[in-house]
Amino acid sequence: MSHGHPGIDDRSLPPPRVEEVADRVFAYVQPDGTWWINNTGFVLGDEAVLSVDTCATERRTRAMLEAVAGASGGQAPTTVVNTHHHGDHTNGNALASSATVIGHRLCREEMTKMGLSRPDGLFEPVDWGDIALRPPSVTFERRLDVHVGDLLVELHHVGTAAHTTNDVVAWVPERRVLFTGDLLFNGGTPFVLMGSVAGSLVALDRLVEFDAEVVVPGHGPPGTPAIADVVGEYLRFVQDTAERAVAAGLSPLEAAQETDLGAFADLTDSERLVGNLHRAFAEHGGARPGDEIDLVAAFGDMVTFNGGRPLRCLA
Numbered sequence: 665m666s667h668g669h670p671g672i673d674d675r676s677l678p679p680p681r682v683e684e685v686a687d688r689v690f691a692y693v694q695p696d697g698t699w700w701i702n703n704t705g706f707v708l709g710d711e712a713v714l715s716v717d718t719c720a721t722e723r724r725t726r727a728m729l730e731a732v733a734g735a736s737g738g739q740a741p742t743t744v745v746n747t748h749h750h751g752d753h754t755n756g757n758a759l760a761s762s763a764t765v766i767g768h769r770l771c772r773e774e775m776t777k778m779g780l781s782r783p784d785g786l787f788e789p790v791d792w793g794d795i796a797l798r799p800p801s802v803t804f805e806r807r808l809d810v811h812v813g814d815l816l817v818e819l820h821h822v823g824t825a826a827h828t829t830n831d832v833v834a835w836v837p838e839r840r841v842l843f844t845g846d847l848l849f850n851g852g853t854p855f856v857l858m859g860s861v862a863g864s865l866v867a868l869d870r871l872v873e874f875d876a877e878v879v880v881p882g883h884g885p886p887g888t889p890a891i892a893d894v895v896g897e898y899l900r901f902v903q904d905t906a907e908r909a910v911a912a913g914l915s916p917l918e919a920a921q922e923t924d925l926g927a928f929a930d931l932t933d934s935e936r937l938v939g940n941l942h943r944a945f946a947e948h949g950g951a952r953p954g955d956e957i958d959l960v961a962a963f964g965d966m967v968t969f970n971g972g973r974p975l976r977c978l979a
């Protein structure tokens with residue numbers, strides 16, 4: 665047990681890395697992709713830098729901005745696109761002070777309603793640093809085109825609640841690179857408590873339609889669209905588990921405790937099953953994608969599932 669301030673310097677995680685996944689298109693990959701440790705990305709144009717998301721903490725966001733400067737000859741982001749409202753993707757927005765922040769209309773609404781996202785107690789302690797709420801100032805509903813120098817970046821809402829109500833993908837058609845936000849996790853357990861199981865499956869089909877060569881997920885290493893296959897298999901497993909559990913009269917927590925994850929046991933943050941089942945139960949009972957459900961109860965059950973301990977968090 666360490667008694668120091670947690671942070672990226674005193675953990676055993678490998679350092680974040682920059683991957684140029686196509687000409688002037690970069691993924692910023694933060695191992696190990698577990699709770700609150702997200703990926704960002706950036707696209708370089710002449711005198712313009714578009715960043716896809718920021719990070720959870722001051723320290724992680726400053727390290728990311730240094731990496732952007734290092735790859736761009738000292739530039740700072742001129743645009744930040746938030747893929748959704750979650751704090752691991754938006755808490756650092758204010759630190760990208762020269763950027764215009766763009767997101768879905770509901771991303772701004774959620775951030776404004778929820779305030780800064782730094783939950784205490786649910787997760788192992790995090791050194792958030794100096795972060796401040798900065799919701800998108802430019803919002804859109806379905807699609808927005810951003811020109812980064814001569815490179816087009818298309819922003820698309822996926823058309824349904826999925827990971828959240830406000831998931832946006834960033835598509836660079838001339839490079840065939842797709843930044844998916846948390847519609848995809850690679851190596852981690854998908855998490856749809858705040859969105860929809862059924863909607864996520866629809867969103868996965870839409871992601872595949874882009875016919876990307878490189879996909880940058882919200883967490884975990886970049887790869888090919890095949891990342892979506894595992895996510896889809898997991899989500900159907902959640903739906904099947906919920907259907908059987910409802911028939912057996914079990915609660916989401918009881919169902920999770922009885923479930924053998926099988927091949928999905930290798931995915932990190934497996935306690936997300938409990939939250940996912942809360943959403944799947946609601947949908948089984950007729951809830952529509954993105955309908956409000958009791959998030960406090962769901963997170964409480966996740967902690968119970970975790971032996972009553974705060975959830976592992978290395979952010």
Ligand SMILES: [Zn+2]
Nearest residue numbers: 748750827846
């Ligand atoms: Zn998220």
